[in-house]
Amino acid sequence: MDTSTDRFKILLCVDGSEESKRGLRYAVRVGKGNDADITLLYVRPRDPSLGTGGIDLRLVRENVLDWGLELPGMRALEEARTQLIEMGFMDAHWRSKAVNREVSGDPVGDSMIVYTSETGAQIVLKNMVSPSVARGILDECDLNEYDLTILAMGGEKEGSERGRINWDVTRTVVLDHHGTVLLARGIEESHGHLICVTNDQKSIEAAAKDAVMASRCDCPVHLFSVSENEEGIADAEAAIVAAREAIEAAGVKIVDQAVEVGDPIDCIIARGQPYSVIVLADSHVKGFRRFFEVSVGYKVLQFAHNSVMIVR
Amino acid sequence: MTDKAPKTLVKSGARLSGNGSLRSLFNFLRERRWLLVALLVGAILFFIPPPEGLSEEGKRALIMTLMAVILFVTEPVPLPSVALMIIVGQVLFLGRATADVAESLMSDSVLFIMGSLMLAVAIVKQKLDKRLAYLIVSMTGPKTLNIAVGIALISGLMASVIGEHTVAAMMLPVALTLITLAKEDGKSIRGVAAILLLSISYGCSIAGIGTPSGGARNVIMIGYWREFFYDPLSPESGRYLISYFRWVMYAYPIFLIQLPFLTFVLFRVFKPEKSDLSRAVVKLREQIAAEGPMRSRDWVAISVFVFTLIGWIGFSQNIGLGVVALTGAIAFLVMGLTRWEDMNTGVNWGVVLLYAAAISLGVEMKDSGAAEWVASSLLAFLSPIGVDSGPPLWLTIAGLTTLVTNTMSNGAAVAVLGPITLDMAASAGESPIRLGFITAISSSFAYFTVVATPACMIVYSSGYLKTRDFLRVGYRMAIISLFFLMIAAMFYWPLIGL
Numbered sequence: 001m002d003t004s005t006d007r008f009k010i011l012l013c014v015d016g017s018e019e020s021k022r023g024l025r026y027a028v029r030v031g032k033g034n035d036a037d038i039t040l041l042y043v044r045p046r047d048p049s050l051g052t053g054g055i056d057l058r059l060v061r062e063n064v065l066d067w068g069l070e071l072p073g074m075r076a077l078e079e080a081r082t083q084l085i086e087m088g089f090m091d092a093h094w095r096s097k098a099v100n101r102e103v104s105g106d107p108v109g110d111s112m113i114v115y116t117s118e119t120g121a122q123i124v125l126k127n128m129v130s131p132s133v134a135r136g137i138l139d140e141c142d143l144n145e146y147d148l149t150i151l152a153m154g155g156e157k158e159g160s161e162r163g164r165i166n167w168d169v170t171r172t173v174v175l176d177h178h179g180t181v182l183l184a185r186g187i188e189e190s191h192g193h194l195i196c197v198t199n200d201q202k203s204i205e206a207a208a209k210d211a212v213m214a215s216r217c218d219c220p221v222h223l224f225s226v227s228e229n230e231e232g233i234a235d236a237e238a239a240i241v242a243a244r245e246a247i248e249a250a251g252v253k254i255v256d257q258a259v260e261v262g263d264p265i266d267c268i269i270a271r272g273q274p275y276s277v278i279v280l281a282d283s284h285v286k287g288f289r290r291f292f293e294v295s296v297g298y299k300v301l302q303f304a305h306n307s308v309m310i311v312r
Numbered sequence: 313m314t315d316k317a318p319k320t321l322v323k324s325g326a327r328l329s330g331n332g333s334l335r336s337l338f339n340f341l342r343e344r345r346w347l348l349v350a351l352l353v354g355a356i357l358f359f360i361p362p363p364e365g366l367s368e369e370g371k372r373a374l375i376m377t378l379m380a381v382i383l384f385v386t387e388p389v390p391l392p393s394v395a396l397m398i399i400v401g402q403v404l405f406l407g408r409a410t411a412d413v414a415e416s417l418m419s420d421s422v423l424f425i426m427g428s429l430m431l432a433v434a435i436v437k438q439k440l441d442k443r444l445a446y447l448i449v450s451m452t453g454p455k456t457l458n459i460a461v462g463i464a465l466i467s468g469l470m471a472s473v474i475g476e477h478t479v480a481a482m483m484l485p486v487a488l489t490l491i492t493l494a495k496e497d498g499k500s501i502r503g504v505a506a507i508l509l510l511s512i513s514y515g516c517s518i519a520g521i522g523t524p525s526g527g528a529r530n531v532i533m534i535g536y537w538r539e540f541f542y543d544p545l546s547p548e549s550g551r552y553l554i555s556y557f558r559w560v561m562y563a564y565p566i567f568l569i570q571l572p573f574l575t576f577v578l579f580r581v582f583k584p585e586k587s588d589l590s591r592a593v594v595k596l597r598e599q600i601a602a603e604g605p606m607r608s609r610d611w612v613a614i615s616v617f618v619f620t621l622i623g624w625i626g627f628s629q630n631i632g633l634g635v636v637a638l639t640g641a642i643a644f645l646v647m648g649l650t651r652w653e654d655m656n657t658g659v660n661w662g663v664v665l666l667y668a669a670a671i672s673l674g675v676e677m678k679d680s681g682a683a684e685w686v687a688s689s690l691l692a693f694l695s696p697i698g699v700d701s702g703p704p705l706w707l708t709i710a711g712l713t714t715l716v717t718n719t720m721s722n723g724a725a726v727a728v729l730g731p732i733t734l735d736m737a738a739s740a741g742e743s744p745i746r747l748g749f750i751t752a753i754s755s756s757f758a759y760f761t762v763v764a765t766p767a768c769m770i771v772y773s774s775g776y777l778k779t780r781d782f783l784r785v786g787y788r789m790a791i792i793s794l795f796f797l798m799i800a801a802m803f804y805w806p807l808i809g810l
Contacts, residue, residue, distance in 0.1 A: 016775075055432050059658045060481040060770050063436060067485040069492060072775025 023152030423634025472522030
């Protein structure tokens with residue numbers, strides 16, 4: 001049995017939406033190529049006690065559980081597990097082990113089921129209670145360093161039930177996360193990665209990192225760089241050359257490359273539209289500076305119509 | 313589990329537990345920005361001289377109330393801590409004697425809130441919800457429409473005499489079981505789910521006005537009438553002692569007439585995927601049958617509650633609603649029907665503290681003259697547009713209360729607005745009883761948001777509803793409720809002696 005800790009680890013945050021299901025299909029595609037373990041996480045926001053007029057919502061939860069009914073979240077996780085079995089990523093006979101931990105003020109607490117295959121691959125279902133969805137996701141990421149965190153954001157039309165992954169959750173997670181985050185938005189699997197690069201070491205390394213991951217799951221890789229004016233074209237082209245060298249050195253073939261002149265945010269969003277994922281390196285803008293400087297990655301994340309990955 | 317098994321179950325909130333970093337500080341300040349806004353508003357107003365007609369004491373009471381309202385609505389800190397701030401503020405900012413403030417915190421209204429919460433936990437713990445489910449499906453049969461009517465009716469009838477949180481807690485598993493059993497064929501039944509769950513929450517909300525024990529807001533208003541207008545030396549002022557039965561006469565018909573409209577609105581807004589829930593009802597009956605017949609313990613619990621209800625109707629005029637509620641809670645404990653530990657963990661005592669402080673601040677508004685100043689200022693503002701008396705004023709007060717109650721708990725809304733509207737009655741030559749009823753009743757029209765009422769919050773916790781569902785149903789129900797409240801105030805209440 002493989003007990004190494006260097007397997008690729010994917011965290012998929014689910015909320016029961018259609019977007020979660022699309023996100024799972026994408027996670028499986030990445031997971032198959034990278035021989036990954038996948039953790040499915042549903043974060044249940046802690047029940048507000050005073051909102052219920054003075055009786056603790058724990059009492060209500062206990063009453064519901066007494067009837068043998070499931071809490072929100074278990075439905076979403078079970079559906080996701082069924083989807084994984086249907087897609088052949090796991091089978092129903094993997095060994096399972098359940099772990100539960102009491103959380104003060106909550107009748108159920110955190111619960112986790114770990115499914116392990118004979119080869120040591122793992123699928124983990126986690127139902128976590130937390131003060132907020134974003135905080136729960138960040139706690140989980142701090143605890144189990146994932147190579148890729150996927151947030152499946154349904155958008156406003158998907159509704160606003162408790163536990164939904166909306167823009168507020170996404171923004172908080174992306175800004176505070178220490179690892180690579182993919183915001184899955186209407187994600188389609190086969191349209192390739194548009195890797196956007198600038199001429200600095202961090203961006204080149206991020207490009208190479210994503211290209212390797214993309215190639216393992218047969219996703220075509222495209223390179224793109226933007227210059228804000230004519231004077232910057234040489235710099236953008238240098239970024240493309242450097243990224244190409246780094247990616248090809250890793251044994252990945254690049255389908256095409258392009259340089260454009262214009263506003264980086266507009267250009268990237270327009271150019272990235274037909275691709276599965278727009279890939280950017282983490283912004284250099286941190287802390288308080290974030291509130292005074294516009295981060296291209298952040299704006300693309302906010303305004304793009306398709307999926308965006310921030311590589312760290 | 314292998315060596316590489318994922319770590320789990322981090323202590324939630326650890327991220328804020330602090331490394332003292334700039335990010336933690338910024339997050340801390342961001343989460344408490346409304347506290348800073350409240351403090352800033354308070355500081356600015358403090359240094360502005362009081363307007364004409366408002367004493368320095370009144371200005372300070374008004375500043376405290378304004379700050380408390382900002383904190384109630386935005387909740388940057390736990391609400392019980394706002395209550396503590398009010399208590400400390402009354403001593404340090406308003407200069408009240410500590411003993412006086414302590415005395416103002418405990419009234420019959422607060423005893424009622426405490427007792428009714430303990431009763432709520434005791435009743436939920438009796439596990440009578442399966443009996444209720446049996447009653448509903450026996451009454452209604454398998455049609456979705458009839459089940460929705462049955463759930464709204466039973467929820468409403470119960471919530472008219474006990475707190476809506478009690479009813480919602482008992483009815484939620486009934487509705488969830490029906491929903492779960494009905495969707496076993498895999499198809500989405502969101503429409504059915506929304507109708508059944510919202511039948512509970514809105515059934516409770518429209519019924520809470522029915523009797524004094526239906527909600528803290530009602531008892532708070534009864535307390536204000538007694539506190540502000542009753543003089544033991546004046547027999548005529550005895551009309552401000554509103555009995556349980558008299559409240560029922562005024563308010564219960566308004567609840568009953570709204571019930572059919574609730575189901576109508578729900579079926580207009582949501583289209584049920586199934587008009588017949590036969591399979592679910594059959595399975596539910598099987599589950600209930602496994603419970604066996606009623607036990608003697610169940611009958612004792614029902615008897616204790618019935619005696620409590622009789623106590624409210626027959627004796628609350630003399631000994632107070634709070635004492636009766638506490639007696640009921642004591643009976644549950646003494647007879648071993650519930651354990652103190654259950655009550656202690658099931659009741660959120662912070663709510664008691666919150667209501668106590670809000671009522672105390674309301675009395676402070678009245679005593680300092682701040683309520684009178686706000687009332688006369690509002691009337692002066694409304695006078696040029698002709699809404700300073702009669703039905704236009706009533707509708708304005710009802711509308712204002714509806715807006716306020718949708719942003720904070722309805723009890724707190726009455727605690728804050730009550731002294732102002734009662735003073736408006738005095739200034740405008742209106743009946744304080746009429747305007748008091750309008751304020752208390754319209755404070756239950758908290759239909760727009762999830763957090764507006766306990767019942768909404770409880771059904772929302774099921775995970776089946778979206779926040780906008782409440783708005784879609786809520787504004788329609790608010791129009792209906794305001795309409796019937798105005799009809800009652802204009803035509804019905806005069807018939808019964810107002």
